[in-house]
Structures are given as structure tokens and as C-alpha cells.
Amino acid sequence: MKLATILQAILLTADKPLSLEQLEGYFAPEEHIARSAIRSALQELQGSCDGQSFELVETASGFRLQTRVAFQSWVQRHHEEKPSKYSRAFLETLALIAWRQPITRAEIEEIRGVAVNASIIKTLLERDWVRVIGHKELPGRPEMLGTTRQFLDYFNLKSLDDLPSLAEMKGLDVDQLPLVLAGA
């Protein structure tokens, strides 16, 4: 039995990404499967996905087989409703937690200029995309929020470094601000 095919069978029946260590755990000691062998079998598996509807990806918590984006329109029809779109408030809150972690609710509110909707934070915590990673040494010891591995998995990222970098905002020279006093 080819190791790459065994790994395919394991990954096609796993309900979450599996790390190299976890994959190693599927083999009994007497099978004598070294980690390096698993690594090269994964490469072989990746190659064998050419021409298939699925591909091997590595995300934060490990490897998984997923369908390619090109098949999205057909696969989506399993579900009658379109996948729900996240609201702007949801995306902005999540984006701040992802790019600015660790961050407190108060800091999110300050940047967005509006109160944080408690149910958004709750949904993020429950989806396991966000977690409390500590408390800030301030009165009330507010919670500091950060993203989880599941968040990275969900967005096909290996680490936070893979988040797109944001355009640098221009520095400013206050005295150059035009003083247009319209109507004055």
C-alpha cells in the first residue's frame, strides 16, 4: 500500500486538519513510518491531486484536502441558502482582532467609533475564531482578544504572517491642513 494513498484515505475521512505529528500517530510503531517519509508522501499526494477536484493545503493546524475554488458554484448547491455574508461590523471587528491583537473591546470601540456589539464578540468566541488571551493591567482588567488557530484554518492561512499587509497610511503634517472656512 502506498503511503501517499493511505494519507489520502486518512485526510479524506478527517473532520479537521491534521498535523505531521497527528498523522504520525495513525501508524503503529511496527509499521516503522518516519516523519520524513510522511513529509515526502504528502508531497507526492499533492502532486497526485493534479486534475482532481480537490487539493492538499497546509493551514495553521495541519494538512487537509479541500475542493478547489473552481468547483464552488456546484458544491454550493448542497445548501439551499447561499453561505451567509458577514456584516461589515462583524468583519471590521474580526479584522481589528486579527491585525491588532492583542486588543481590548475598548480599543476596538475607539478605532471604529461605535460600541462593539456584544453578540459579535460572542459569536467569534463561540466559533472559536477568537479567544481571550489575557487581561490588560488597567482598572477593570479588560480582556485582551486574539485570534485562534481555527481562525487561520478557516481562512486558509498558515500563520498570522500570511495576512495581507495593509497599505501604510500616510503620515500627516497638521500645519499643512488647509483651513477652508467655507461660509465663514
Add this chain to the structure above:
Amino acid sequence: MKLATILQAILLTADKPLSLEQLEGYFAPEEHIARSAIRSALQELQGSCDGQSFELVETASGFRLQTRVAFQSWVQRHHEEKPSKYSRAFLETLALIAWRQPITRAEIEEIRGVAVNASIIKTLLERDWVRVIGHKELPGRPEMLGTTRQFLDYFNLKSLDDLPSLAEMKGLDVDQLPLVLAGA
């Protein structure tokens, strides 16, 4: 895009076998996919499974891709890991079903203020602690959930009457809980 590969994507993401008619439903009329084309693409798909860890099988209710028996011993190890603890959301959902049955998902959502995670309900059903006891006469005929005998057995209860009432719980001191339960 090859039809056989599209069918592969559909079958790899379906949670049940799909009949020829159902497969046909994945294509829009303007795609002009005849049933005979699907039939021959399925044959092609079957052929392409050579060397893969899975095969195309036709069951009573339709076609599905399944892991070949040869890989059984590895695939079975998915479940060897230690049981994790149930989440807060899981316990709250179970508690609401126990104390407020019959209850619909929407009602649970209303009380908890967040969407009910489908996998929680699935786990509860799989563990035989919860079952669907009917449908509410509302648009969409939502399922009403209630607890089972297995639930009572697990928690050593003779009947739901043995669950502490709200009045008893009110002002209940957490540290005193074991005593209260022991006395019940």
C-alpha cells in the same frame, strides 16, 4: 471543466448518497447537462478512482465516494483520541433542552442570544440524549427537541421531576451544590 471532475467535487462534499436525478439538479438548465452525460461521466469517474483510496459505489439511494475497505485500520484511528470536554455552548444548549422542552432551535437561539451551532445538536442527537419529538406548526415546521430516557439514565434521574427546579436553584450557592444534589 470536465463533468467527471465536477461530479467528484459534488460527491466529495455531499453528506449522503446522491441519485442521478439529484445530481442532475446540481446543474443549471443553461449548462445543458443531459442525464445520459451524467451517467457516462460517472463511469469515467469510477475509472479514475483506480489508484485512489476511494471508490465510486452505487447504494440504494444513489452514488457516493467511499473509502476502500483496505484502509479501514488507519481510518478507524480517528476516534482513538481522548474525549475532549464539552463546550459551554454545548452544556447551555443541553440545559435549555432539558428544562424547557419541547423547544425549537430558534427558541434556544432567542434565549442564548447566539446562533445554535449545528454540530452541537448533531452531537446531542448522536449521543442519544436529545431527540426530535415533533414539528411546530410554523413556517418551515421547525423541529422540537426534547430529552431521551438515555439522558435521564446518564444523569441518574428517574424523571425530569428530579431536575432541581428554578426556585431551588435561585440563590443556590455553587459550593453547596454537591450537597443539594446529594440530598435530592
Add this chain to the structure above:
Amino acid sequence: MMETGFTPSPVLPPQGGMGVQTEMPFAVVRGEKIVAMPEDLYIPPDALEVFLEAFEGPLDLLLYLIRRQNFDICDIPIAHITEQYVAYVELMKEFNLDLAAEYLLMAAMLAEIKSRLLLPRQAMVDEEEDPRAQLMRQLQEYEQCKQAAGELDTLPRLERDHWLAQTAADFPRLPRPQPQVSLQELLLAFQDVLKRADMFSHHQIRREHLSIRERMTHVLALLQGKAFVPFESLFRLEEGRRGVVVTLMAVLELLKAHLIDVTQSEGAYAPLYVRPVGAVLEGAGI
């Protein structure tokens, strides 16, 4: 420009799709009657609420006004934008919209900045940070947040762009240890959720209630998959008087909730039948 000190500019929500209305009843802004909606501020009154909802908050609105006129954040004509923003907030007030406090705060801040700019330069206290700088920074930060949100939304996402590829494997499951739960944990969870839902004060559920709920579950289970069952078959005499009463109350509760129907065949004293609501429809479909 209008006498109202109102320097309107075309304002439409980012999503667009708003109808243009020509004749409408008008409002009083700053004590001045406005007879016609400013030409380039075509927002039908009914749509104002929708318009407000299209923005995530005061910064979003401000950013929109700035972008709409193609200003770089770094050189916003503060006074100009301030007037526009304040006029806009005023207009919304006229239509009795519940303005979030955040919008009013922003209006106040803009007004403050503008008033400072009108003062001679040296009047600005040195130690205090220039409020313009603070506003710029806030706007820049918010714009970056918007950009990040946009980036996040375009990342390929599981269950939207990709799905887990899975093959079926109905191999006999090796017995799998399940997580353990204690009744105590369950109680605490229930207590928590109720505390959160603030229901303690409103609902006092007595002991009897649970047994009736349990019996409701039983009755519904008995009815499941059946077109109807005889009324008497729901009762178990060996349970005694209390059991019978509980069953009867459960049936009444279910009737009240429109979950079951009770029917009687023709004739006095004819047997009663209980059926789940909608059973007839289901039965016909099978």
C-alpha cells in the same frame, strides 16, 4: 449656496439603489424653512434611516463624505466637511431619527475643531494636542480597519470557497470514550444562561411544570409517525390519579400550543382521537 449655512453635496449611501424623489414635504433646519430638498442631497425622508444604517458609525460617515469629494484624509478642508457633517446630523434630527450618541459626539468634536480654527493662531494652547491631528489619526486608523475587513472578506474561506473533501467510511467504529458531564455542570450552565437572559425575575417555574413538560415530550413521541392515536391510549392507569392528571394537563398544553389536535368521530360519546398538527398533510404525501 443656501442661506442656511448648509453646504450640501451629493450624499448617497455607498450601496446606492435609492430612489430619487422630487416633491416632498420639508423641514426646518436651524430655524430656516427649507422649501426644497437641496438639489444634490436627494435622500427621500423614508430612506434616511436606511441611509444611516448603511454606515458603521460616525467615522464611517465622515470618511464617506471625505472620499466622496476626493479629499485625501491628510488634507481635509476641516471647516467644509464639518459644516456638511453637522448639517447632515441636523437634518437627521429633523426627521426624528434616533441619532446614536456617537454621531452627536462626532458633530460636537468637528464643531469644536472648526471653532478653534476660527480663533487666532496663538490662541491655541500648545500643550494640548491639536484636535485635527487626533481626528486624522482616528480616520486613518478606521480606514485601515475598513481595508483590513475588506481583505479578510476576500481571503478564500472554508465553507464559502472551499469545502472539506470527504469520502464516506462506514467502518465499525471502535468504541470511543465520550466526554463526561456532571449534573452539576449542567445546572451551572442552565443557571448561567438564565442569568444572562434575565429570566429569573420573570419566570417562576414550579416543580409540576417539569413533569408536564416531560409528559408533553412523551405524548409527542407517541404521536410521531402516526396519523392519530386514541385519546385513552395516552393514559396509563397504573400511574394513578396524579399521572392521569399530568397527562391530561400535558395534552391541554399541547393543544394550547397548537401542536396537536383532538378530534371526535360522529356521534355522542364517540371515541376521541389525538393527532399531531399537520399529520393529515404528511399522511397524504406518503
